[in-house]
Amino acid sequence: MIEVKNLKKIFQSGDQEIIALNDLSFSVPQGQFLTVTGKSGSGKSTLLYQLGLLDIPTSGEVYIDGTEATRQNEKDRTLSRLNDLGYIFQDYAILPSLTALENTMLPLLMQGYDKKEANEKAKKALDKVGLLDRMNNLPSALSGGQQQRVSIARAISHDPKIIFADEPTANLDSETSAHVIEAFVKLNQEGQTIIMVTHEEEYAKMAHRTITMADGNIVSDIMNKK
Amino acid sequence: MIEKKAQNSFSKNVSVGWFLARRELRRANVWTTSLIVLVMTLTFLNLIVVSGILVGLIQGSEDAQKKYAIGDIVISPFLNRASILQTPEVVKIVKTIPGYKNHAVRYTGGARVESNYRETIAPGEKRDGAGASVLGIDPIAEERFSGISKFVIRGSYLSPNDGDSILIGKNLLYEFTPIEAPGFQTLKNVEVGSRVKVTAGETEKEYFVKGIISSKVDEFDTSLVMIESEARHLLNRTDLDANTIAIQILPGTDPFQAQKFLLDSGVGDYARVQTADEAFPKFLKDIKETFRILGTVISGIGLVVASITIFIVIFVNAITRRRFIGILKGIGINKKAILYSYMYKATIYASLGIIFGMVLVFGLIKPYFAANPINFPFSDGILVATVPGAMSQAFILLITTMIAGYIPANIVIKQNTLSAILGR
Numbered sequence: 001m002i003e004v005k006n007l008k009k010i011f012q013s014g015d016q017e018i019i020a021l022n023d024l025s026f027s028v029p030q031g032q033f034l035t036v037t038g039k040s041g042s043g044k045s046t047l048l049y050q051l052g053l054l055d056i057p058t059s060g061e062v063y064i065d066g067t068e069a070t071r072q073n074e075k076d077r078t079l080s081r082l083n084d085l086g087y088i089f090q091d092y093a094i095l096p097s098l099t100a101l102e103n104t105m106l107p108l109l110m111q112g113y114d115k116k117e118a119n120e121k122a123k124k125a126l127d128k129v130g131l132l133d134r135m136n137n138l139p140s141a142l143s144g145g146q147q148q149r150v151s152i153a154r155a156i157s158h159d160p161k162i163i164f165a166d167e168p169t170a171n172l173d174s175e176t177s178a179h180v181i182e183a184f185v186k187l188n189q190e191g192q193t194i195i196m197v198t199h200e201e202e203y204a205k206m207a208h209r210t211i212t213m214a215d216g217n218i219v220s221d222i223m224n225k226k
Numbered sequence: 227m228i229e230k231k232a233q234n235s236f237s238k239n240v241s242v243g244w245f246l247a248r249r250e251l252r253r254a255n256v257w258t259t260s261l262i263v264l265v266m267t268l269t270f271l272n273l274i275v276v277s278g279i280l281v282g283l284i285q286g287s288e289d290a291q292k293k294y295a296i297g298d299i300v301i302s303p304f305l306n307r308a309s310i311l312q313t314p315e316v317v318k319i320v321k322t323i324p325g326y327k328n329h330a331v332r333y334t335g336g337a338r339v340e341s342n343y344r345e346t347i348a349p350g351e352k353r354d355g356a357g358a359s360v361l362g363i364d365p366i367a368e369e370r371f372s373g374i375s376k377f378v379i380r381g382s383y384l385s386p387n388d389g390d391s392i393l394i395g396k397n398l399l400y401e402f403t404p405i406e407a408p409g410f411q412t413l414k415n416v417e418v419g420s421r422v423k424v425t426a427g428e429t430e431k432e433y434f435v436k437g438i439i440s441s442k443v444d445e446f447d448t449s450l451v452m453i454e455s456e457a458r459h460l461l462n463r464t465d466l467d468a469n470t471i472a473i474q475i476l477p478g479t480d481p482f483q484a485q486k487f488l489l490d491s492g493v494g495d496y497a498r499v500q501t502a503d504e505a506f507p508k509f510l511k512d513i514k515e516t517f518r519i520l521g522t523v524i525s526g527i528g529l530v531v532a533s534i535t536i537f538i539v540i541f542v543n544a545i546t547r548r549r550f551i552g553i554l555k556g557i558g559i560n561k562k563a564i565l566y567s568y569m570y571k572a573t574i575y576a577s578l579g580i581i582f583g584m585v586l587v588f589g590l591i592k593p594y595f596a597a598n599p600i601n602f603p604f605s606d607g608i609l610v611a612t613v614p615g616a617m618s619q620a621f622i623l624l625i626t627t628m629i630a631g632y633i634p635a636n637i638v639i640k641q642n643t644l645s646a647i648l649g650r
Contacts, residue, residue, distance in 0.1 A: 055644045078560060079558065082559070098246075110238060
């Protein structure tokens, strides 16, 4: 599903070059739940942004379903993000002026679904994360955990090929975090490919596979025992 | 990898843009929205009212001129003649105009009026006098035509037998026009009941001042108004040929048709036949055009202010929502859809401002000024505003606002997606 070849990301800070990703190569098969861990500044989020087509690597290639994604123009990258990828950000990143349902509907409307269809699909996604009863609430009326579940519903509403989650439990208490991780596990069991960045070992181990990073390098790549 | 189930077509961008804008506006702070709409309303009023009043200043003067002095059609002597030939015949034709309502026949000529003519003055001293026009009228017909008696601010109106009385225009009196310029004098110490001497050519006669006229119509305000037989006598006229025949036609009658009727009836052989618009002096038209340009310039400044206001509003809005714009782009929402949402917002602000402005202009301000004209020194100013004119101003404001909304939103939307999401 995803193939990464010699991926490199270098940031320029004055005269200094900071190597955020150092020649990484690996692949992620369809249906795998992969977690990426590492200390702060290890490059895990940077890796996620390159895989999720939110950033352009300095060199190397990312293939998604055999298509070289890194060389796409901005328009096609936006379209790929809309059709093939789903995102869950650390701080939920849902729009404050839209209700839970409207936030979830948004990618579907952009895909061209009519309002009724989008509404139905969004409701299904919210039901999956257990938030159907709060669908008409604005984010301000939802707890952090509920907002993160809206974010998950938005990410899965349009049936993406891969879900990217960037430390989705970072702002949540342990109980809520456990619910969110459970939601990911459930989604994965239904065949959803998930790549999640986390610094919490406990959650990392719940995935099929864990890549550990340090200073832009992969220091370990292990299959977790379930 | 890109499934074409999601074509980023124009209609999808438009509908997603509308989806976002509608909800953001609905859930925006009501006071902030009200303030922006108020600014847009004031801007629209500025566009319409400032130029409308400037033009209305002259329009008021023109309207008064038309209503009280020249009517809808005016017959006047050829430029090389002193009076309208065959006036009684012409009047007969005038009365047969389809849509005829009323007419007034007037006799005019130059004269000099003096007030202290009985006093002995020292050698070299000048008498208290002024140059004036004699205006001979039929008091009953003139009253029917212009309602001139309502302009008599002191004393009383003329009756058909007032052979020894005159009405004096306020511009001839020092009390109302305190000017002492070389070559231009006004009369001092003249009141109702005063006696004045009027000299026209070789003829001179004393008259009682029966009343003072103040009308904001020059034709009356600079004249010595007397009954027509007196004017003809004073001006040494031996025939009935008049200087002006002002004609009013019924509402809905086309003045050009009436003009054509007169010309076809042969009136053109005796005098000039003009519609009111043709008869207005060129300087008045020039002033009107000047004020219109001035109004347009002031309105233009208002438009720039409105653009800057919308620019700032949208820019601040977009900047504070920069992260959300990044997230929208991140989840695959097309840049154009986001851009349209901001343009919708700008357009809605402007549209609401225009709607409120239209209601205020045509429902309140224009009727108010029509009923209570502004008392300018030389005219009763009204607000000149037409629906087509206001619509074109509204269109300009709308386009300007859309551009003013587009530019700042585009600046923010163009920024790097990841930087926007991460807020760096």
